[in-house]
Amino acid sequence: MSRFRKVQMTQTQDDDKNRIDCETRLGLVLKNAKLGFWDFGRESTVLNWSGRAKEFFGLTPETVITYDLFMRGVHPDDRERTHRAIQRTFETDQRTYDIEFRTIGINDGVERIVCASGTVVTDEADRPLRLIGVSTDVTEERRHQHELRLAKNNAELASVAKSQFLANMSHEIRTPLGAILGYAELAINNHTTEEERYRFLTSIQRNGELLHKLIDQILDLSKVEANKVDLENVKFSLPRALDEVVSALRIKAAEKSLQLLLRSEGKVPELVETDPLRFKQILMNIIGNAVKFTSKGSVTVTVRLAEAPVPGERLTIVISVCDTGIEISQEKRRHIFERFSQADNSITRKYGGTGLGLALSKELALALGGDLILKETSPRAGSTFEFFFPDSVYDESLRLIHLGENAGADADRRTQVATARLDGLRVLAVDDSEDNQFILLSKLQSAGAQVETAQDGQEAVQKALKDEFDLVLMDIQMPVLDGVSAMRKLREAGFRKPIIALSAHAMKKDKKKSLEQGFDDHLSKPIQLRDLVREVAHHSGLESRTQH
Numbered sequence: 001m002s003r004f005r006k007v008q009m010t011q012t013q014d015d016d017k018n019r020i021d022c023e024t025r026l027g028l029v030l031k032n033a034k035l036g037f038w039d040f041g042r043e044s045t046v047l048n049w050s051g052r053a054k055e056f057f058g059l060t061p062e063t064v065i066t067y068d069l070f071m072r073g074v075h076p077d078d079r080e081r082t083h084r085a086i087q088r089t090f091e092t093d094q095r096t097y098d099i100e101f102r103t104i105g106i107n108d109g110v111e112r113i114v115c116a117s118g119t120v121v122t123d124e125a126d127r128p129l130r131l132i133g134v135s136t137d138v139t140e141e142r143r144h145q146h147e148l149r150l151a152k153n154n155a156e157l158a159s160v161a162k163s164q165f166l167a168n169m170s171h172e173i174r175t176p177l178g179a180i181l182g183y184a185e186l187a188i189n190n191h192t193t194e195e196e197r198y199r200f201l202t203s204i205q206r207n208g209e210l211l212h213k214l215i216d217q218i219l220d221l222s223k224v225e226a227n228k229v230d231l232e233n234v235k236f237s238l239p240r241a242l243d244e245v246v247s248a249l250r251i252k253a254a255e256k257s258l259q260l261l262l263r264s265e266g267k268v269p270e271l272v273e274t275d276p277l278r279f280k281q282i283l284m285n286i287i288g289n290a291v292k293f294t295s296k297g298s299v300t301v302t303v304r305l306a307e308a309p310v311p312g313e314r315l316t317i318v319i320s321v322c323d324t325g326i327e328i329s330q331e332k333r334r335h336i337f338e339r340f341s342q343a344d345n346s347i348t349r350k351y352g353g354t355g356l357g358l359a360l361s362k363e364l365a366l367a368l369g370g371d372l373i374l375k376e377t378s379p380r381a382g383s384t385f386e387f388f389f390p391d392s393v394y395d396e397s398l399r400l401i402h403l404g405e406n407a408g409a410d411a412d413r414r415t416q417v418a419t420a421r422l423d424g425l426r427v428l429a430v431d432d433s434e435d436n437q438f439i440l441l442s443k444l445q446s447a448g449a450q451v452e453t454a455q456d457g458q459e460a461v462q463k464a465l466k467d468e469f470d471l472v473l474m475d476i477q478m479p480v481l482d483g484v485s486a487m488r489k490l491r492e493a494g495f496r497k498p499i500i501a502l503s504a505h506a507m508k509k510d511k512k513k514s515l516e517q518g519f520d521d522h523l524s525k526p527i528q529l530r531d532l533v534r535e536v537a538h539h540s541g542l543e544s545r546t547q548h
C-alpha cells in the first residue's frame, strides 16, 4: 500500500513537473515566435492578454486591457472590420478568426500592422465561450513586401523604358543611316551631274554628323544612367569657356542674321570650379538649340550669380539662354527633357537634331549638382532656358568681373588654329581599314602634309624607322601587330616623335588609358578635318592648341 502510494505520489509530482514544463515550453514558443497571446470572452470582454500582445498596441505589459482600450488601439479605418470579425466567431458557425489590421500605439503613437489568428472554445453544449489566439507584429515584413513590390514594378517599368529606348534608338540611327546609304547610291550613279553630286555629298556629310552626335549622346546617356560619368572639378576661366561655346555657334547665327549676345548681369567670377567639358557640352546644346529654333531676332546668353556673394558660402552660377524663336507648346513642355522628345518627325526634318540633347544636358546639369530648366516660353518672346550649377566657396580674393565687351574676342585666334596648315609636315597614318587610310591621307594632304600610310603595326614600325616622320597617327586595333605594341616597339627603338592613338573608343577612360600606355594623345574616330589638322599641328609644334 505504502509502496503504491509512493508510486502515486511520484506520478503526481511528475505530472506537475510535466505541466510546468508544458507551460514553460508554451511560453518559450510564444516568446521565440514573437507571438502575443490573447483571450476574449463573450459580450466583448477581455479575459487575458500577454505582455507582448499589449506591446502591439503601444501599451506596457502592466496595463489592464479592456475591449474599449483594444478597439481604441486599432486603426480607425480597420476598427469596424476587426470588431465584426470577432463578433462573427461568437454569433455564427465560423469558429476561427484570421485577420490583419493596423494599430496606432496608444502610448507611443507608432503605427504597426498586426496579424492575429484565433479559435473559439465552446462549452459542453457547443456554445462559444471564449476566443483564444495569438498575434504577431508583421510591420517589417509588410514593409519589405511593399518595397519588393515597388522594386519589381520599377524594374518592369525600367525594362519597358529600355525596350522603348532601344526601339527609338534603332529608329533614330536608321534614319540618318538610310539617308547616307541612299545619297551615296545616288552620288555613285553615272548620270548624276556635278551639282547634284555635291548636294548628295553634303547630305551624306550632314547625316553622318548627326549620326555621330547621336552615338556620342547615347554613350553619354548610358554613362549617366550607370552613374559612370567621370566628372572633373577644376578651376577654369568662365569668360573663355563661354566665349568658346558662343564663338563656335557664331557662324550658324550669322547665316541666319541672328544676333548672338553674351553678357553678365552684375559681376561674376572670372574663375569657376566645375567640370569644364560638361559645362561646355550643356551650353553648346542649349545655345545651339536657341540658334536652331530661332529664325529672326536674337539669342542672348546672360550669366549672373544666384545670390550676392557671401564669404564662406558657396556661389551658384546661373546662365540663362533667351531666344526670340518658336514657342514650345504647352503639351511639349511636359516632355521636353525626356529622351527622343522631338514634337514630331517634322521637327527633325525642318530643324535636324536627335531629341536627346536636352535629356542629356539635364542629367549632366544634375550630375554637376545643378539643374537645367525651361524658364519660360511664349509665341512673342521665344524661350528661355536656365542652367545653374554650384561653384566654389566664395572668398574675397576671388576676382569678380563684368562680362560682355569682349565676347567673341577669341574667335579669330581659334579660326586661325582651325585653318592651320601642315605644309611640309611628314605624317605616317596607320590604319587597317583602307577607307580610313584614304580619309586620313586626303584630309592631311589637303592641309599640305606629306602622308605615307601603313596597314598594320608591323608595317608602321618598319616604315617609321626607315623614313623620317614628324608624327605618327596610329590606329589601336589592327591585325598582325596592334597599335599599342607598335608604339612600344617604336619607343624601344628610339623613335622620339609624337605618336597619337586613333581609336573608335571615345570614352574619357580610353583616352586616359592611351596616355598611360605612352601615346602622346588619343583622338577618337571619326575625326573632323579641322580637329585633325589642329591636333596634328599642335603636336608637331606648328600651332599651340587652345585649351580651357
Ligand code: ADP
Binding pocket: 285, 289, 290, 293, 323, 325, 326, 327, 328, 336, 341, 342, 343, 347, 352, 353, 354, 355, 356, 357, 358, 359, 383
Ligand atoms: P534636338 O536634338 O531635337 O534639338 P533636344 O533634346 O535638344 O533635341 O530638344 C528637344 C526638343 O525641344 C527639340 O526638338 C525642340 O522641339 C524643343 N526645343 C529645344 N530647345 C528649344 C528652343 N530654344 N526653342 C524651341 N524649341 C526648343
